[in-house]
Amino acid sequence: MKKQQFVVVGLGRFGSSLAKELIALGYEVLGIDKNDEVVQEMSQVLTHVVVADCTDEEALRSLGIRNFDCGVVAIGDDIQASIMSAILLKDSGMKKVVAKALSELHGRVLEKVGVDQVVYPERDMGIRVANQLVSPNLLDYIELSKDYTIAEMAVPKRLNGKSLQDIDLRVRFGCSVVAINKPQGVIIAPSASDVLTEKDVIVVIGTNGQIEEFEKEVIR
Structure with a gap:
């Protein structure tokens, strides 16, 4: 090819x-x-x-x-x-x-x-750095459009041992976890039964408001 x-x-x-x-x-x-x-x-x-x-x-x-x-x-x-x-x-x-x-x-x-x-490299980097400064658990933040965002977040201690079903992001906030980065490898399109640990990093997609509410209510 x-x-x-x-x-x-x-x-x-x-x-x-x-x-x-x-x-x-x-x-x-x-x-x-x-x-x-x-x-x-x-x-x-x-x-x-x-x-x-x-x-x-x-x-x-x-x-x-x-x-x-x-x-x-x-x-x-x-x-x-x-x-x-x-x-x-x-x-x-x-x-x-x-x-x-x-x-x-x-x-x-x-x-x-x-x-x-x-x-817009300078603008986008400024947005990402600002969000990381105010949200310690937010590792990366990329605007997909003016409405949608994809965010990479470190799993806090209080979510250790909880499954995605326990957190119930889709019902509570309207956003979705599209991947879990675990020390042993990445899980793409995880199921509701997948369990989070404190060392995991989750990749979440949703509207800017949904991501902000989830991060404020669950991650911080």
Whole structure:
């Protein structure tokens, strides 16, 4: 089976971190940046790295970007270059284009030009860290949409030995446990009879309000 190929435009902190992780996961990555020093630094890490102007249609076409499965516009501080790059990647016929947005307005523009997925790294990380600071048992927090959240929570001592049926999340709060991470392994789609221990981590999905109520009433 052909290995998926990604192109990452902009190798700043976000772009380089993303590109390195894709490489670590076993994918091929072409990195593009206008800074020669950055390209030299990443040349030993990524599959291919080139110095190019990401707003130059001919330059991008010569790199064969239309043959890549997914393009990520990770430009950090030049909104105009970000939008132009996204347009060029979409126009090339690339299957999927993801772009980093610096603000809600920037994100709306990216959506208007056809970007398949807009990400807000700084905003999302701020939300996650804030929730972790006020909720010691909350290990991770990801907004799936403006209404739905998936949260990773450490099981407190008072839930030790209780089954999911005992807690009855779905009836009491409307949310669901989709996985239990135990020291001996992960249980995906656990049953009502599965028992929690203090060392477990549960993954819960629900609306923002449901998650907040469950965390306040049961986890804290």
